[in-house]
Amino acid sequence: MADVFYIGMDLCSDFTQLSFYNDIKREPESVSQLNNKDTYLMPNILFYSTDTEHWYVGGEASEARFNENGTVVDGIFENIRNDGKLEIAGREYSYQELFMMMVKLHIDSFLYRYEAAEIKKLVISVETYDPEIFGLLSNLYQEMDIDKDCIEITSHLDSGLYYIFNQPTELWNNSVALYDYSADGLNYYRIDIGRNKEPKVINVIHEDYTQQMSLSKFGNDTYQMDMDFAKIAEYEGKKAYISAVFLTGVGFSNKWMKKSTNVLCQGRRVFVGQNIYTKGACYRAVGGEYRGFYDEFFVETKENVLSDIGISLGDEQDTFVPIINGGKQWYNTHGKINVILDDTDVITLVYKDHRTGEEKRETVRIHGLPKRPNKTTKVSLEVEFDSPSEGAVIVRDLGFGKLYPTTNKIYRKEFTI
Numbered sequence: 001m002a003d004v005f006y007i008g009m010d011l012c013s014d015f016t017q018l019s020f021y022n023d024i025k026r027e028p029e030s031v032s033q034l035n036n037k038d039t040y041l042m043p044n045i046l047f048y049s050t051d052t053e054h055w056y057v058g059g060e061a062s063e064a065r066f067n068e069n070g071t072v073v074d075g076i077f078e079n080i081r082n083d084g085k086l087e088i089a090g091r092e093y094s095y096q097e098l099f100m101m102m103v104k105l106h107i108d109s110f111l112y113r114y115e116a117a118e119i120k121k122l123v124i125s126v127e128t129y130d131p132e133i134f135g136l137l138s139n140l141y142q143e144m145d146i147d148k149d150c151i152e153i154t155s156h157l158d159s160g161l162y163y164i165f166n167q168p169t170e171l172w173n174n175s176v177a178l179y180d181y182s183a184d185g186l187n188y189y190r191i192d193i194g195r196n197k198e199p200k201v202i203n204v205i206h207e208d209y210t211q212q213m214s215l216s217k218f219g220n221d222t223y224q225m226d227m228d229f230a231k232i233a234e235y236e237g238k239k240a241y242i243s244a245v246f247l248t249g250v251g252f253s254n255k256w257m258k259k260s261t262n263v264l265c266q267g268r269r270v271f272v273g274q275n276i277y278t279k280g281a282c283y284r285a286v287g288g289e290y291r292g293f294y295d296e297f298f299v300e301t302k303e304n305v306l307s308d309i310g311i312s313l314g315d316e317q318d319t320f321v322p323i324i325n326g327g328k329q330w331y332n333t334h335g336k337i338n339v340i341l342d343d344t345d346v347i348t349l350v351y352k353d354h355r356t357g358e359e360k361r362e363t364v365r366i367h368g369l370p371k372r373p374n375k376t377t378k379v380s381l382e383v384e385f386d387s388p389s390e391g392a393v394i395v396r397d398l399g400f401g402k403l404y405p406t407t408n409k410i411y412r413k414e415f416t417i
Contacts, residue, residue, distance in 0.1 A: 003117045007107070008282025009124045010159070010275070011133075013077040014183065014250075015041040016058070016106045017278040021286050028282035030275045031110050033059035040275055042109075046073040046102055048088050057105035076102055080132055100136055104143050119144065121285040123152045125159040125277045127182070129303065129331050152284070156180065157189065157204065157301055158329060159280030164191065164246065165202075165293035166283045171244040171269065177236065178276075181251025185210025186229070188236060193297070199354065202293070204301040207236070215251055222256035230260035237263065247272045298327045298354050302388070305333045306355060307417045309383050309393070312348040323383045323393070326354055330385040338398065341377045345369060349393060351417045364413050369397060376400040390416050 006021040008028060017040050018031040030040045042058035049056065049070040056064045065072050071088050079095040086093050093101075103124075111117040122144075124137055134153055141148045160178050164171075178189040186209040194201040209232055218225040233245075245264050252272055257264075264270045283290040293299075300306060310322035324335035339347070345367075351360040369377060378398040385391035393413045399406035 003114045004120045005111075005117060006120050006282060006285040007110070007122045008159070008278045008280065008285055009103075009107070009122065010156075010278035010281065011103065011124055011126050012182075013044070013127075015043055016103075017041060017275055018106065018110050019275060019278040019282045020110070021282055028279040030278065040278075042106060044074070044076055044102060046076070046098060046105070047071070048073070050089060053089070055101065055105060057102055057109060060109070073098055080136075096136055100140065100143055103137070103140060107144070119146055119150055121150055121152070121287070123154055123159075123281040123285040125154050125156055125281040127156050129155065129329070134331065152332070154281060154284060154332065155303060155329060156277050157303065159277040159284065160189070160246070160248075161191070161202070161204070161280070161293070161299065161301075162283040162290065163276045163280030164244075166280075166290050167244075174243040175240040177242050177245040179233075179245070179247050179249075179252075181213065181247070181249035183215060183250055185215075186213035186232070186249075186251065188232070190236065190240060190242075192240065199298045200296060201354075202297040202299045204299075206302055213251075222254070226256055226258055226260050229257070230263045233260055233263045237266070242268050244268055245270045246276060248274060248276045250274075294327065300327075300355070301329075303329045303331075305330050305385065305388055306353065308352045308354070309335075309415075309417075310350055310352075311337075311339070311381065312350050312361070314348060320350055320352070323381055330388045330391075333385055334383065336380060336382040338378055338380050340375055340400075341366075341379065343374045347379075347381070347395070349413070349415070351415065353417070360417065362413070362415070364393070364395065364411070366395060366397075366411060368407075368409060370404075370407060372400065372404050376404050390414075 008019045010017040019028040020031065022029040032040055033042055043062055045061045047056045047061035047065045047070055049064055049068040051068045073086065076095060076099050080099055082095045126133055137153050141151050164176055172193060176191040178191065180187045188207040188209055190205045192203045194203065213228060213232065245268055247270065253274065305326040305328060307326050308322050309324050310320050313319040313321060321337065323337050324333050345365055347364045349362045349364060366379065378400055380396045380398055382394040383391060384394065392415065395411040397407045397409045
């Protein structure tokens with residue numbers, strides 16, 4: 001019988017981390033390198049060995065490059081938009097092909113540890129939405145030969161929320177602070193939890209400190225870095241009552257915090273970990289009880305849709321039928337419904353703002369449909385987004401079975417909410 005895994009993957013520019021859901025411990029467990037049990041950071045490099053005619057990835061690639069003849073491939077993220085080719089062992093590879101190979105080999109390096117292993121769900125967390133990377137990863141299911149629904153792509157922010165809200169409740173009784181100190185610099189997120197009104201809301205406030213705090217700015221001057229971070233932590237700590245602080249990113253990997261530690265620990269618990277995003281992605285992969293905070297709260301972030309979009313049936317109750325519900329990332333928000341028109345060629349679109357409760361309505365007239373008997377025209381309504389506040393409603397004529405074939409007409413109504 002095959003081992004079935006829920007897997008979370010944190011895919012960064014320099015390294016990758018993996019975690020899997022441990023059924024016995026009922027929590028995600030980080031995956032260490034095969035050749036180094038003390039680290040979970042897998043370098044994003046490939047190595048092709050001409051000795052064994054074999055591709056290596058991560059820590060194995062780092063080791064094999066010194067023991068075997070072959071070709072090292074790095075800078076894969078940086079060259080994701082490079083249209084050039086690399087010739088390796090007599091074959092040309094695009095950087096896009098090498099990127100997909102690297103991702104697949106990282107996953108396979110874990111699955112190969114088991115005699116029979118299958119992916120139940122894989123959630124890949126990347127720093128922010130990138131159309132090039134998302135476009136490539138959306139086809140990973142073909143490379144892995146699994147169902148398309150087995151793979152989801154999300155962001156560090158969403159993964160961080162999944163991790164935080166699957167910690168003990170006392171850690172998020174009040175606001176929660178998340179500091180992400182990556183190679184690009186420091187970003188701060190304050191997660192405020194509102195329970196006193198309906199709908200209950202989780203609001204995420206983002207502050208960009210990359211200009212003030214970056215590894216390249218301080219170099220080896222860890223004293224000044226400590227002083228500057230302490231000032232930021234003290235300033236942000238005065239804005240809200242914070243129950244817990246989470247620190248993640250390579251910038252926090254060394255022991256340089258002294259004064260800032262004293263500031264952070266005043267009346268709150270502090271956690272440092274490089275595996276927050278991979279474990280959060282793993283919680284998302286499992287779903288069920290672990291997405292309970294999304295069911296209880298409406299989540300407001302810089303990347304989430306903040307409105308519901310649907311139609312009014314135009315009846316006495318003015319019934320609202322949603323096409324999509326807000327509270328999720330715009331790039332993962334999709335919805336589709338089918339409607340049979342009742343003696344009309346008009347559809348009333350409704351945009352409902354969760355923050356204010358206000359509604360915006362638009363009337364869409366579907367021109368050019370052939371004359372058909374009443375209730376024999378069926379259309380589909382589909383919502384897609386280009387940003388958290390912009391997108392389009394796509395209307396397609398579906399006809400009505402064999403009696404009234406579709407005209408294949410498509411109408412697009414763009415919106416800003």
